[in-house]
Amino acid sequence: xxxxxxxxxxxxxxxxxxxxxxxxxxxxxxxxxxxxxxxxxxxxxxxxxxxxxxxxxxxxxxxxxxxxxxxxxxxxxxxxxxxxxxxxxxxxxxxxxxxxxxxxxxxxxxxxxx
Numbered sequence: 001x002x003x004x005x006x007x008x009x010x011x012x013x014x015x016x017x018x019x020x021x022x023x024x025x026x027x028x029x030x031x032x033x034x035x036x037x038x039x040x041x042x043x044x045x046x047x048x049x050x051x052x053x054x055x056x057x058x059x060x061x062x063x064x065x066x067x068x069x070x071x072x073x074x075x076x077x078x079x080x081x082x083x084x085x086x087x088x089x090x091x092x093x094x095x096x097x098x099x100x101x102x103x104x105x106x107x108x109x110x111x112x113x114x
Contacts (some may be wrong), residue, residue: 014100016051017059019091019102025093026090029054031071050079061089061104067097 007020032053039047039062049064061067076087092105 015059017057017061017089017104019104020060020089022089022104024091026088028086030084030086031055034079034082037083042051054084065104066094067104076106081083 003018009018009020032055034050035054036048039049039050039051051060051069052063053060067112071082071087074087075082086109088107088109089104090107091104093100094103095101
């Protein structure tokens with residue numbers, strides 16, 4: 001099994017939840033708040049993105065279109081209605097600039113999900 005703390009991406013001081021924090025597990029979380037924040041990207045460029053905080057979790061998740069769409073399919077299109085709702089975070093892979101990279105994806109809570 002991979003030691004996720006030893007992965008090169010985990011060596012950076014991150015303020016946000018990343019795939020390696022899940023350590024390969026699915027995690028059920030309750031949405032605490034959603035806000036748009038200005039983020040500094042690699043190279044110094046600025047970007048505003050939605051950021052979701054979860055009840056009892058230290059790190060918020062910077063959202064992308066795919067994950068926002070997943071939550072909207074689960075809990076409706078109004079983000080204010082997402083507060084207090086639960087979703088499952090899980091590790092997956094996606095294509096980015098021609099490479100396969102690890103990422104976090106979102107799915108609904110189902111029976112048997114912890």
